[in-house]
Amino acid sequence: MAEQVYPPLVMPDGVGRRKVTVWSDGIARDADLYRPTSSGGGRCWSPLPVRVAVSQPGCGPLSGFDVFRSAFVEAVGLRFTEVTHLRVRGEIQLGAVHHTPWGVVHGGVYTTAVESAATVGASAAVADRGQVAVGVANSTDFLRPITAGTVEVLAKAIQQRRSQQLWQVTVTSVDNGKLIARGQLRLANVSATALPNTLGQHS
Secondary structure, eight states, rough: OOOOOOOOOOOOOOOOEEEEEETTTTTTOOOOOOOOSSSSSSSSOOOOOOOOOOOOTSSSSTOOOOTTTTHHHHHHHHHHHEESEEEEEEEEOOOOOBTTTTTBBHHHHHHHHHHHHHHHHHHHHHGGGTTEEEEEEEEEEOOOSSSSSSEEEEEEEEEEOEEEEEEEEEEEEEETTOOOEEEEEEEEEEEGGGGGOOTTOOO
């Protein structure tokens, strides 16, 4: 797979950047860590407007959090290629393992893609507050049945408030550009310490 090249980032004033490598499922992924330069030299890095953001191990309630890692999401086959606080991209290679008994891709795959992509982006948006985002309402429309192929999952923030967020997600065929499914997810921003914390505990 060819290395993806991004244009240079224009850093806002008062923000520092650090390049790292994130390992997920045996794959090395480039990532950026950001933090305010005026934070007094603290060790913890927070997600800001970035392509990929993770917490530095050993820091805060999101210690060890890998935005690429979820056993359930990996089982579906969703691979994230871009994660920011406003937008998330990913791909799924669909095939027979995703089929209903009638030979088409199960709608639950698209519902999972909507929930997962929006949750990752929404959580990145509130991680600097020690919070995560959890879905409270998922509405997904299945527009075209397909049997196989690669689809792109694109999630965008519609509304982001202190207690809730609303994200819109599209699932599009990479082969022909047609819209396969679309959905929206409303999420609640909650304290990371209020949930059973399994972040970073994957072997």
